[in-house]
Amino acid sequence: MRISLTRPLVLYPVSIVLGLGVWEALAQVMPRALFAPPSAVLGRLAAMTGDGSLPTALLGSVQHMLVGYLLAALLAIPVGIIVGRSTAIATAVEPILNAVYAIPPVALVPFFMIWFGLYFEGRVALVFAMCFFEILINVLQGVRNIDRGLLDAARSLDLTGLALYRKVVIPAASPFIFTGLRVGIGRAVNAMITAELFFSAVYLGQMLKTSSNAFDIASTFAVIFVVSLFGLACQEAMRLAERVVIPWHHESTA
Amino acid sequence: MSRGKAWALRLAGIAVFVLGWEIAGRIFGDALFAPFSAVIAGFPATVRDYHLFAELAGSLRQLLLGYLLGCIVGIVLGIMMGRSALLDGLLQPWVSMMFVTSIASLVPLFIITFGFGLMFRVTIVFMAAVWYVLLVTYHGARSVSPDLLQTARAFESSRLQTFFKVMLPALYPYILVGMRIGLAHAIRAMVIAEMYVIVGFGGVVYNAGVEISTVSLLGALLTIMLVGVALNEALKWFAHRTAPWYSERQQLSN
Structure with missing residues (x-):
């Protein structure tokens, strides 16, 4: 049997090595103040991890990201379920939701500064704003899309009140809820670094600012890389959580 | 629900929103949260003082440039990756990495590389749009039915004919959905970039934000909200007009 050379298992490592090679070659011709080779980035990454500055900054960043994200999820899920259960309310709310969603969240920063100040509370507010609507829209869609037959069956079994939500509505909408939570946590990581750049500069955002101001491009690349990797890890963690909490959905789509 | 009733509900929702804004504004005052009436009354002054429409038009021109470049590159790369396992494997790891990279984290770096102009x-907007267009097109290209392609081959159509007569029509709705998602991200990125260096429309938001009164700030937010909604509706309308048979694909965008 011939092994196909176009399988991801073969190609991905090739891709990474090739990409790094192109990057390294590009760095040879680009001025050092504008571009850094992967070897230098890796070196800075190791140094910044070794002296503890990078882990400390990441730990600081995670605080407002997690608080904002959890607040958004805790509010968006029940609101989405309640609004989604009523066709009338959902129809009435939809244009407003679309309109507010169209506002670029970063444009709210001056507004949040007035209300919450330049520090922790302001950053939490931005993270909240950037993932609340993302989660809400998905939960709403999940509840709106529940199979009518399922609800009719529940009604014929006299399932009402909280039991209806616990046994039918929430399980049926949960794939969408998890999609919202996964997309939302990606947005939360984006919001985390956005907040650190647009409010008073702290943690990873401050590292980005000081390193780029000093033309220390290798360090700038290293921080960008860490933020991307962290975002990826958070989304994969949510994917894993989805598989554990609602295994039936994964099996039906796999 | 009848169309008339749905519209009545939507209008009622908007009315309740505006009323709630007005009441909250009266309670908190102009400094914290200007009421709707004050924002509307002050809007001509906002437009005059900040050259709002001129700045917005300038920003939108640059947005269009970066966005269209992003669409072209995204569509071409998306189709190539979707149809070639080799290219898919070689590019996928880097595309996935770029996809999760936060646009805000790139801003300090890109200022070093490209200056403030x-x-x-354009590059920031391009980077925000291109990966979304690429990924949606890629999924579309992968899902083109083999039956269609085999039928085309059975009728001895050339590769070029197959591409233009079979592949592109099948991909078209995906491309439009990708372009809509890309546009939302492009607008966000535009405001991020402009607020950071205080130019164009983002500069207006920044400068209005440091005023004592929130009248101008909320006026600017209302403006970008309407622009975002209008552009999104225009693309939706265009998609519906040119590919009505695929309008269910729009679910992808949520």
Whole structure:
């Protein structure tokens, strides 16, 4: 049997090595103040991890990201379920939701500064704003899309009140809820670094600012890389959580 | 629900929102949260003092440039990756990494690379749009039915004919959905870039934000909200007009 050379298992490592090679070659011709080779980035990454500055900054960043994200999820899920259960309310709310969603969240920063100040509370507010609507829209869609037959069956079994939500509505909408939570946590990581750049500069955002101001491009690349990797890890963690909490959905789509 | 009733509900929702804004505004005052009436009354002054429409038009021109470049590159790469396992494997790891990279984290780096001018703003918008267009097109290209392609081959159509007569029509709805998602991200990125260096429309938001009164700030937010909604509706309308048979694909965008 011939092994196909176009399988991801073969190609991905090739891709990474090739990409790094192109990057390294590009760095040879680009001025050092504008571009850094992967070897230098890796070196800075190791140094910044070794002296503890990078882990400390990441730990600081995670605080407002997690608080904002959890607040958004805790509010968006029940609101989405309640609004989604009523066709009338959902129809009435939809244009407003679309309109507010169209506002670029970063444009709210001056507004949040007035209300919450330049520090922790302001950053939490931005993270909240950037993932609340993302989660809400998905939960709403999940509840709106529940199979009518399922609800009719529940009604014929006299399932009402909280039991209806616990046994039918929430399980049926949960794939969408998890999609919202996964997309939302990606947005939360984006919001985390956005907040650190647009409010008073702290943690990873401050590292980005000081390193780029000093033309220390290798360090700038290293921080960008860490933020991307962290975002990826958070989304994969949510994917894993989805598989554990609602295994039936994964099996039906796999 | 009848169309008339749905519209009545939507209008009622908007009315309740505006009323709630007005009441909250009266309670908190102009400094914290200007009421709707004050924002509307002060809007002509906002437009005059900040050259709002001129700045907005300039920003939108640069947005269009970066966005269209992003669409072209995204569509071409998306189709190539979707149809070639080799290219898919070689590019996928880097595309996935770029996809999760936060646009805000790139801003300090791109300022070093491109300065504060046109190139900087266009590149940021490009980076925000291209990966979304690429991924949606890629999924579309992968899901083109083999039956269609085999039928084309059975009728001895050339590769070029197959591409233009079979592949592109099948991909078209995906491309439009990708372009809509890309546009939302492009607008966000535009405001991020402009607020950071205080130019164009983002500069207006920044400068209005440091005023004592929130009248101008909320006026600017209302403006970008309407622009975002209008552009999104225009693309939706265009998609519906040119590919009505695929309008269910729009679910992808949520």
